[in-house]
Amino acid sequence: MTDIRFYLILFAAAGLFSLLPLGLGDYHLHVMIVSLYYLMMASSWNLLAGYTGQVSFAHAAFAGIGAYTSGILAVKFGVNPWAGVIIGTAAASLLGLGVGVLCLRMGGIYLSLTTLGFSEILRIVITNEYDITRGTMGLQVPGLVEEYSKAAYFYIMLGAAMITLIVLYKLIYSNKGLCFRAVQNDERAAASLGVDVVKVRVLAFTVSSALAGLAGGLYGHYLHLITPEIPSLDQQFLVLSMTVIGGMGSFLGPVIGAFSLEILSEYIRAYGEYHVLVFGLIALVVARFAPNGLMGLAASRLPGGPAPAVTVPSTGKS
Amino acid sequence: MALLEGLRLSKRFGGVTALSEVSFTVEEGTIVGLIGPNGAGKTTLFNLVAGALKPDSGRVVFRGEDITGLSPNIVCRHGIARTFQVTRPFGTMTCLENVGVGVINSPRSESDGNWRATALHYLETVGVEDLAFTEARHLNVVQKKKLEIARALATRPKILMLDEVLGGLNSQEIVQAVDFIRRLRDELHLTVFWIEHVMGAIMKAAEKVIVLDQGQHLMEGTPEQVVADSRVIHAYLGE
Numbered sequence: 150m151t152d153i154r155f156y157l158i159l160f161a162a163a164g165l166f167s168l169l170p171l172g173l174g175d176y177h178l179h180v181m182i183v184s185l186y187y188l189m190m191a192s193s194w195n196l197l198a199g200y201t202g203q204v205s206f207a208h209a210a211f212a213g214i215g216a217y218t219s220g221i222l223a224v225k226f227g228v229n230p231w232a233g234v235i236i237g238t239a240a241a242s243l244l245g246l247g248v249g250v251l252c253l254r255m256g257g258i259y260l261s262l263t264t265l266g267f268s269e270i271l272r273i274v275i276t277n278e279y280d281i282t283r284g285t286m287g288l289q290v291p292g293l294v295e296e297y298s299k300a301a302y303f304y305i306m307l308g309a310a311m312i313t314l315i316v317l318y319k320l321i322y323s324n325k326g327l328c329f330r331a332v333q334n335d336e337r338a339a340a341s342l343g344v345d346v347v348k349v350r351v352l353a354f355t356v357s358s359a360l361a362g363l364a365g366g367l368y369g370h371y372l373h374l375i376t377p378e379i380p381s382l383d384q385q386f387l388v389l390s391m392t393v394i395g396g397m398g399s400f401l402g403p404v405i406g407a408f409s410l411e412i413l414s415e416y417i418r419a420y421g422e423y424h425v426l427v428f429g430l431i432a433l434v435v436a437r438f439a440p441n442g443l444m445g446l447a448a449s450r451l452p453g454g455p456a457p458a459v460t461v462p463s464t465g466k467s
Numbered sequence: 468m469a470l471l472e473g474l475r476l477s478k479r480f481g482g483v484t485a486l487s488e489v490s491f492t493v494e495e496g497t498i499v500g501l502i503g504p505n506g507a508g509k510t511t512l513f514n515l516v517a518g519a520l521k522p523d524s525g526r527v528v529f530r531g532e533d534i535t536g537l538s539p540n541i542v543c544r545h546g547i548a549r550t551f552q553v554t555r556p557f558g559t560m561t562c563l564e565n566v567g568v569g570v571i572n573s574p575r576s577e578s579d580g581n582w583r584a585t586a587l588h589y590l591e592t593v594g595v596e597d598l599a600f601t602e603a604r605h606l607n608v609v610q611k612k613k614l615e616i617a618r619a620l621a622t623r624p625k626i627l628m629l630d631e632v633l634g635g636l637n638s639q640e641i642v643q644a645v646d647f648i649r650r651l652r653d654e655l656h657l658t659v660f661w662i663e664h665v666m667g668a669i670m671k672a673a674e675k676v677i678v679l680d681q682g683q684h685l686m687e688g689t690p691e692q693v694v695a696d697s698r699v700i701h702a703y704l705g706e
Binding site for chain 1: 543548551558
């Protein structure tokens with residue numbers, strides 16, 4: 150993808166999207182806002198998992214850091230929510246840097262377990278520090294705009310989603326991005342070619358955490374209520390499912406995954422907790438029959454697309 | 468003058484001594500073969516030089532500088548490139564991108580931001596330029612080995628360490644490959660340090676051959692001296 154083509158597609162899509170508030174009611178706009186939040190979350194998680202092979206379970210936790218930092222600053226210290234969001238993003242990136250450095254020497258499952266632990270610790274602290282966070286009651290926070298309107302928040306999230314995608318694009322399609330993918334494929338071979346594997350992993354962790362912090366901060370102020378639901382593992386697995394189903398390691402995959410799963414979840418909301426089960430089943434089916442996600446499926450079906458990918462080694466079964 | 472020097476290198480894995488006080492020198496501009504039966508410690512020696520493993524004792528000196536225990540990416544930046552016995556391509560990346568990783572991380576890289584042209588040049592050097600836009604996982608073994616050499620060359624090394632690059636080639640291809648490596652050495656002013664099981668090739672290509680056996684430096688000399696040495700024959704064939 151050339152730069153010009155990317156920006157053309159991005160701005161064309163954003164232009165079409167910006168027309169939505171004209172035609173959609175509050176409910177549908179709300180679904181779009183939530184989808185944009187998940188787009189930011191899934192795309193930035195994809196940078197970690199899809200491009201450097203670090204499966205972190207702390208991504209929702211970093212969104213929580215962004216949300217609570219900004220929320221607490223606004224409620225306790227009267228900080229302007231916009232400034233709060235920026236500070237929240239910075240806090241998430243600093244913590245991301247810390248966790249990234251901590252997990253340096255860990256690969257695979259150890260990194261996943263450590264981030265899982267980090268995520269749970271954060272949730273427990275937030276739930277129990279009632280005086281500061283209001284625990285499971287949730288923290289009521291001011292909004293980002295004077296006069297509440299879904300359309301305003303829709304444009305804010307759209308702008309933030311564009312920033313997220315541009316940052317990710319710049320990174321992934323730069324020389325650094327080439328090193329990211331080399332590290333994901335084979336750390337030892339990458340190191341033998343002069344790639345500083347440690348630096349690559351920490352950079353990916355920091356950028357990805359910062360973007361999660363930004364998403365979480367904005368989302369919290371949109372909801373006006375920040376609860377431990379934002380940094381929960383449920384949310385983490387939702388983001389994971391979106392990325393995997395959309396297509397991990399492809400730029401558009403998480404975007405497709407975020408919209409399709411969020412919209413789908415609105416339809417199956419009636420089944421309560423069972424909608425998580427449905428996601429699980431979809432993820433299973435996709436993992437079995439389309440290991441590269443919807444994007445992989447599209448690429449292999451489209452005429453002129455790349456040849457069908459065979460990432461799953463044949464097991465010898467017919 | 469010795470370009471690369473190993474001084475009394477030892478490496479143990481648990482109770483197994485993989486290398487025991489092995490010293491060697493590789494002179495600038497030469498092709499040095501490293502041979503020995505399976506398990507002699509050849510690849511371990513390569514890993515110690517390349518920084519993939521740290522020696523328990525001993526030193527690695529490159530161009531007069533102590534590089535013992537540096538991480539692989541730093542060793543690479545010093546000018547040491549290696550290939551792997553079992554190839555390690557970046558499977559989901561195209562061949563061009565595979566080589567590009569070497570280009571963009573080399574401090575000696577001649578490309579000014581345009582790594583693609585440079586990467587293509589190295590693919591041409593090894594003769595797989597028609598696969599530039601193919602993902603590396605679709606390559607056959609021989610193509611993967613060529614890709615690894617291109618990748619290693621792209622880091623602009625002073626010394627190229629080859630770990631069994633001739634496996635899977637027929638005798639005709641081996642002759643061509645030997646010519647190719649000699650040509651590389653001459654044209655790129657390289658030094659080549661080469662582990663190989665294909666004896667005929669190493670005998671034809673190398674100016675000096677180092678023989679390892681059971682983690683020990685058994686002997687070294689010209690190919691003629693090595694094949695005539697009773698200790699070498701003993702190590703390979705037994706009593």
